[in-house]
Amino acid sequence: MRKEILRLENICKTIDGVKVLKNVSLNLYEGETVKLYGDEGRSLSSIVGLFGGVIKPDSGRIYIDGKEIKLASPLDGKKAEISIIHKKSDLIPNLTVMENLFLERKNYARGLFLKEKKQRARAVELLEILGLDISPDMMASDLKLEQMQIVQLGKALLDDRKIIIMDHTHILLDKEQIKLFEGVFNELAKRNVGILILAQNLRDFTSVSDRMYIMKEGSIIGNLMTSEMEKDKIIQMIAKDYYSEKSGIYLNQTSEEVLRVEGLSTKNMLRNVSFSLNKGEIVSITGSYGSGKYEVGYALYGMERTLGGKIYLHNKRIKIKNPSDAIKRKIVLLSFEKKENGLLYNLSAKENITISRLGNISNFAIIRKELENWLIKTVYNDLSLNIEDDNIAIEGLSLVNQRKVSLARAISCNPDVLILIDPTKGLENESKKQILELLVSFSDRGIAILLISSNLHEILQVSHRVWLFSNGTITGCIDRDMIESREQMNILSSFI
Amino acid sequence: MKRVLALVLAVCMLVVFLPACGSSTPQPAPETPKAQTAEDLGVDLSKEVVGGQKEGAEYNFAIVYGGVHPFFDPWLFGAQQAALDLGIPIPIVTSPQNWDQTEQNVIIDGLVAGGINGIGMFPSDAVAGNEKISELVGMGIDVVTLGGSPATPSDATFCYATDVGASVAFATQAIIDELKAQGKTEGKLLHLCSSLADTNTQKRQAAINEVLAKPENAGFVLEWELADTDATEPAEEAISAMYASYIDQVDGIVCTGYVNAQVLGKTMNERGTNDGVVAIGIDDSADVLAAIDNGYMKGTMTQSAWAMGYVGIYALKLLADGYTIKPDAPFFIDSGYFLLTQEGLPAYAESQQKMAYDFVSTMADKYFNPPAN
């Protein structure tokens, strides 16, 4: 029996009132490569945070080499012989590769000064092992993303650490690069290093893994040996609930076109994106991290400089320069991909809702209270929202109510097109359902909804059509009727 | 559109009506009195100096203030008048923005680079200014210090300034004498002093204490010093607070800062009374002169700021012409001070200039040796 080097026992963690980790237990033996597959990036990130010492578990224990340890700060993580490869590079951009590699290495320095020659020799050697054809004097900011990750792997190697955690959520590597990583992992496994790969897709690294954990909504629902691994089985395991859940929702669709986009391109991301949106239709855009799906929304909303492309609203060509322009044309975007995109903290729910409509409810720039109250009341009725005290600061509300406040703001603008980015991110099942029901009710009223999301769950539940996005353009389109089929499921899930 | 129109209308109305409410004919400001030429005042300027344009001599002079301060304002006119009288190019008159020696040095460096060969300056800092003066003199640039003296020993040719200590001592004694004349045997004095960073402040503090320590002045004490009141805001704040709190306990006020004297004068004019306080100001700001005229202030210690500029340029011209300072000449040349009271007010401007002319008419003989050849 090989030695167990890492064990998590019943780890629970709640963030923003959402249980992201529910009684998670897993273990890792030396020389073993284990993949942890999960559908929630947040849950996976929390596990990374756990090892990094930046997230403290609410309950549960961590054992390393059979000894219980506490990870209270990043420094503890270092001491605990764990190397983490973060998905977002933690290389220091304006230091060179070599400087980054040896940033923390005491034995490559004499007192306060650095031993440059020794460092250089080691760096060259290391880059060769890693198969990276770059100079050690290259600035970290000039590296490509995957190269950055490999350099981080190099840092891990340099450490001679026993455990490597790789955060692979939402990263798109091409086959070559995956091969490179796999080679290094194999090498490491021979040196008895335990490797834990956290991934949100099924493809990558499955072949090098000895085992695979499957995580769904924060709890581990399966632990398979690679030999037992069948894609279909896993998909069924994950997607089981989706089939049953989605049937209950009535879908409404007309053929009156509201929005048409032709050949939209931006400087950095989008290439020639064309699509159209009908009245009362919910269309989802999904794709992996970095595919450009979010940028579509922002470009439509006037927040990304567009290089080319035409946007037609009700068959009339329009130009959108900024969000207030968009709102005037009844296109509203709500984004929840990052916290700072969301709400106006410190302000009350009421103020949050009416902020986009101040021009309409004020006279001579003075807000007329009766108009404001009327607007609030209308919106509350519309959403059957019940916030008893709408003067309290927004932080005082539960997460789902905060979301509803955002939706209320959107509805207060009477939108024709509603663009939503990750609308249920971070919510619990019950709350997710409430939000999705609201979306459906909007579409019933004829609002065209563009749902940009990476959550398979919600896409499958409410969409009429799904567009697959990669490399800045639409690569596939799936109609609702077809989503049922197994093949489409496969395509979808491989993207996510 | 309607809104914009309404707004524009409102603004227009405001613009039209508001000024109409106030009285609005601007009163012409009493500018610095028009300088009269020496002949007007019946003073003979040494012909040699006036006409003595030495062959090949350059007269690139500059006057540098110590910092931004209203006291310096008449310097410019004095210096210009001197240049006119002497028939030399109009000197550069400039100033650092703060009372900061480093800043003044930077300006002087620039002037030197531009070929200045004589500087009349008020050192921003009495002690630290000396280093620069030594450098300048080492380079063969003539330096005279005006208004404020550098700490001695100094390499400057001489210092033409009011003896601030003596001036304050005189004022303090005058206040005490006045109080005694009113029949008081004891009294409390208040000292409104200038910036603490100013070394003259220390001199003045010492002078006041010296006067009060005299046996015949027993009974008169210095109640309090309000320091750092040589900028308008702190002066306004401190003086109005002082008026509100303990003016009734104070018998005499001696001001040693241009701005605090001005604010005190303004406050007295506004109150229309001197609250039974004997106050002596310093310098000749409009408010102080008005307060004296109204009889609220007993007087003000004046030093001729105009003369500073005039004498400075005059002396620089002498030095440029090859005159040398007599070895036995004193370093400090007292520019004199006098207590300007209500009676002296009408002839004030004239007397100030006369003082300067009188001084320069004898300066060359008294303090300088003529050029050897």
Add this chain to the structure above:
Amino acid sequence: MKNSLKKQGAAERNQQISNTIGILIVIIILSVFVWTKSSNFFSRDNIITLARMCSVTILVGYAQMVVIAGGGLNVSIGAIGGMSAVIVGALIKRAGVPWGYAIIIAILIGAVCGAFNGILITRLGATGEISWLVTLATMSIFTGISLTITKANPFYNLPKGYVWIGAHNVFGWIPVMIIIAVVVSVLLWYLFKYASFGRQILAVGSNQRAAELSGVDVGRVMIFKHIFSAVIAAVAGILFSTRLGSIGSDIGGDWMLFSFAAPLIGGTRMAGGRVNVAGAFLGGLLLTIVSNGVVHLQVNVYIVELLEGIIILLAVGLDRIREMREERRERLERAAI
């Protein structure tokens, strides 16, 4: 759960009130303390003096508060105030413009200065921590302009009507200056409470990105915020010059410290998004009482500056403690859901 939320909402509202009452108590204690040492503290003269001096401090605090509310800092307030006053002086004395027009023109020029600040900040994309550096540069420029205008020579003998503003007391007790300060306070309170513009400032201050996504024109709000701040600063500078009876280039030179202190003491959040107009008013009053009390108590002049520094440290310390308390409350709340 709903109940607890409701309670919390009330607490949220009450916090501003309790905060304001807190400052009021400090003011009362301090006043009584000074009064026991110097019986003239509550004399009519001193009350008028206090009212006059604090009206300027309060306005300066407001000028800063408006900028802080929208998430920023402005160190050029004093320079704008001083420059506006100097322009009034120059217009009256050099150009012979009636003083009423002069005031309006100077305030408009102040507004232009604010626009200059705002446009530079938005155009240079200077957001966050370091945006104040732009105002440091403009401070130097504005100060330079007023020095160039005055050549260090103050304007004296201002028109009677002009000086009347600073000297007159309504009913013999209420200085005109404080009336103006109160009027501005009411306007500001109204602005932040009822005007769409005020709410947009708060929105940008609380979360710039979210405000932008909500359709608030962030750039415009930033520019107008600075214009607004500059106008208040100009009013403060001009008001102060009516009090002084002369206009020199040194007006506004030492406003920087208390422009921050007044709103911060009053409970305006440094990070932006929350203001307390009444608090800033009292904060300004408190600062004035301190500097007035220093004269009354005849505190040694050498330690006054030290005192000021300590007061502002205390004020930010309090602000931080409030913030931390709130953070903890938020955490507890999250855990409870």
Add this chain to the structure above:
Amino acid sequence: MIKKGLVNFVKNDLASISVVLIVLLTFVITKSNPSRLSFTMVSLSKDIAIFTIVGMAQMATLAVGQFNLAVGAMGGVAGMVCGYLINIPYEGSMNVDTYAQAEIGLALPWYVGVIAALIIGFIVGAIQGGMIVKTKINPFIITLALISVLHGLNMAVTRNIYFRNLPEVFKAINKNTIPATTTPDGGQATTYGVPVMFIVTLVVMVVVWMLYNRTILGRKMLATGVNTRAADFAGINSGRYITLAHGISGMLCALAGVLTVSKLGAAQTSIGDNWMLYSFASAILGGTLLNGGKVSIFGTMIGAGIMMVVNTVLTLLKISAFSHQIFIGALLLIAFMLNKGREALIRQQERAAVKVQDDVQSGGSKNEEFA
């Protein structure tokens, strides 16, 4: 065309600002009186020497993504400490001529005073950094309040005294040049050397360069500056390095303060009063990024050079000194714009390299927990 030119200007920033400095210097050389040239250069080089160190003091805090408004106050305190330690007390009674003489002073050797001042500077800076790290209060407010506290403390303790009876060796830092300036009797100096002060600054620059390019400490401070979070992940105790950076800043302020004491020939409380704006301007002009993570030591010297030479140029152009401040402010604005260009350039490079900029999925949790 113009845009391309500007981009090139920013890309080769060090070279371009050097060109600006050279142009300005050329102007000074051609415009100024030939016999005064060497004097002007010596004076300028002394000013540049001091303000380079002041700029580096600001640079040290900018490197960790912060700033220090209290550079001047720290310099003032350190200068007074140094003055007190090395001043030879005046004995005898005070009269008008000696009013500015301090009766106190320990008359210690000059190096003791200098070292003590540096230590005090470091401690004061470190306290400031510690306050910022521990209380998490906005550094602007902390350093602003500390200006008053330090300056006030300086005034309250010293009562604005002058220490001016300083050892000759100490004053020699200002006066002497290498090689020594020779002055024949009564005449003008014939040869001028490089002022000792300038050499001191060059040495300090090398030390600071070593610190940032060759030592772990420097690396870690830069890492903290560019991305505190990433630094935390890399196991760097960012708080410690922020504190250290403020300490180093304080120490450099102290050094500048000591040099100013030598230059003015007296220790006084007003030292450092006008440093703040210059410190930012020279550091930013020189290419230190406001967002932290990049320092430019040589650039700081060029930046300080531009700031100093501009004053001379303005005086030579006979522009009223009252308007100088307008130009200084405008220079700071230009520096700010340059900084923006540099940052945009770096971002552009990053974008070109990294396909994906935004960190997408874990946003929620990260903002909560990792911030």
